[in-house]
Amino acid sequence: MINADAKLASNIFDKPEMAPTRDGFGKGAVEAGKADERVVVLSADLEESTRAEWFHKEFPARYVEMGVAEQNMATVAAGMANYGKIPFITSYAAFSPGRNWEQIRTTIALNNVPVIVCGMHAGVSVGPDGATHQMLEDMALMRAMPNMIVISPCDAEEGRKATVAAAKCGKPVYQRFGREKTPVMTTADTPFEIGKVQVFWKSDSPLVAIFATGPLLHNALLAAQELEKENIAVTVTNVATIKPLDLQIVEIAKQAGAVVSVEEHQVNGGLGSAVAEMLAKNAPMQQEFVGVQDTFGQSGNPAELIEFYGMGVKSIMDAVKKVAARKH
């Protein structure tokens, strides 16, 4: 059942409010800008779709248009942060951190300056644009980088909170956002802290622990609800911070004894890998990886792509059953 402590939206399964997580960035950036005048936002010719324009309208003097130049955006921001600003750099995840990874590595992460890299339109759910724009490797790229915090909000509200928290943390951060409208599961009262997971669906004696990140968390919750009808008890945990990964995951996993990870990302190097690394060291157990299986995406509508690449509700349910059958 839904964990009341998470203070989730009451309409989570019944016509939930729909909003893209990037809207959360837009709101959060304005909020962070109001709280701290050091906050600046840089855009690489995509201010409308990244929602950077919301900040632009509010703080025109603190908005910087970079043109289509993601490498320059990262390095200019590094210089600004080095001086004392708190820059958010905004583009599509395919280009930032896709194109400018080395600049982020050297001038932001190794330089250790607080730039917040915001990658929008992540995942296959960007849809018709096709594989070039469907970024599925960003969490792996950024998770491998020392000094870098990696956050993947599950909905617009969490995206807002993450953005505000990122501006305050004083460290290099990567945040990933989606283009499509997705269910708003959390509320203003849902706790959020960088580096902390939250159990959204709990069971007294779970058979499998599901760890999900990003908007697919909603599919994981729908799967949990369906599985309950079949008397298969699971927990569903929201892993918004991919790095540093909350050690609490070990306890939650041990309670169930088998794990399913769910992410709109390559299964190589993302949330599933991070969870597996942590469990291998602390409590090795069977795991199924729901995500994109080492392939590129293609054009299509978001819902059919999520289904086709094995990240739909049915796929998550199948993964749960599969891993449960392998339990020792």
Next chain:
Amino acid sequence: MALTDSEIRELEVKAEKVRETIIEMLVAAGSGHTAGPLGMADIFTALYFHVLHHDPKNPEWADRDRLFLSNGHITPVRYSAMAHAGYFPVEECLTLRKFGSRLQGHPEREKLPGVESTSGPLGSGLSQASGYAYATRMDKKRFHVYCALSDGEHNEGNLWEAMLFAGKNKLSNLTAIVDRNNIQIDGNTEDIMPLEPLRDKYEAFNWHVLEIDGHNIPQFIAACDEAKAIYEKPTVIIAHTIAGKGVKEIEGDFRYHGYAVKGKDEEKKFLDELRTLGGKISSEHQ
């Protein structure tokens, strides 16, 4: 204000010391770049002993001028000039590239106070300096931002993006200094990927361009003064230098780009060559 002859002479003597330390530290390290640091010794000496407003005893002084080094591989010249200016003991230069040293093979901001930024991978220093200059102008800071870069790194696209950005935003508090020594690792710049006409390219990107002899200290200082007087544009000083300047055998030879001095005999030969420079440098500007 024009420098007196004795002030010029004093800087030239300092530049010789900076060169000697570069050779000593590269010998001790056993690896590293020789040509670039020697070629930029006059300019870094002029920067640290005349141009920059800075305080070696207080490297984090908030109102200091900022010097970004984009082509991090010539960092021995910066370390040497910093040591001679009093940031740290000259002897520490001999720890260059060694385990546990603050003097990393390529400079790191968090390792050594006074190194403004981490650099090595080419083409991204001018962007960082531009971002810095942009941010400080937002806050109406008065200090100046300098960025030293190489000619070879103009092969990198990121650098041209930075040129566009600085030109667009009229970053007059930014001065770029291009080490135009015409060499890069695989050969001469005009064979590898031609840059000329470099002046025209910067001008087309809305920069104020000055060209100088990079071994003529008063000329470089005058260019820095002029750059500060330009209010509508960023300035680039294209400094024509001789790679390996001071060591005749390696001057202008691209094969020494990434070559470290090896062995006592070679060290002695190079140092002897350096120590005979005395009158030669001063004759170049008279």
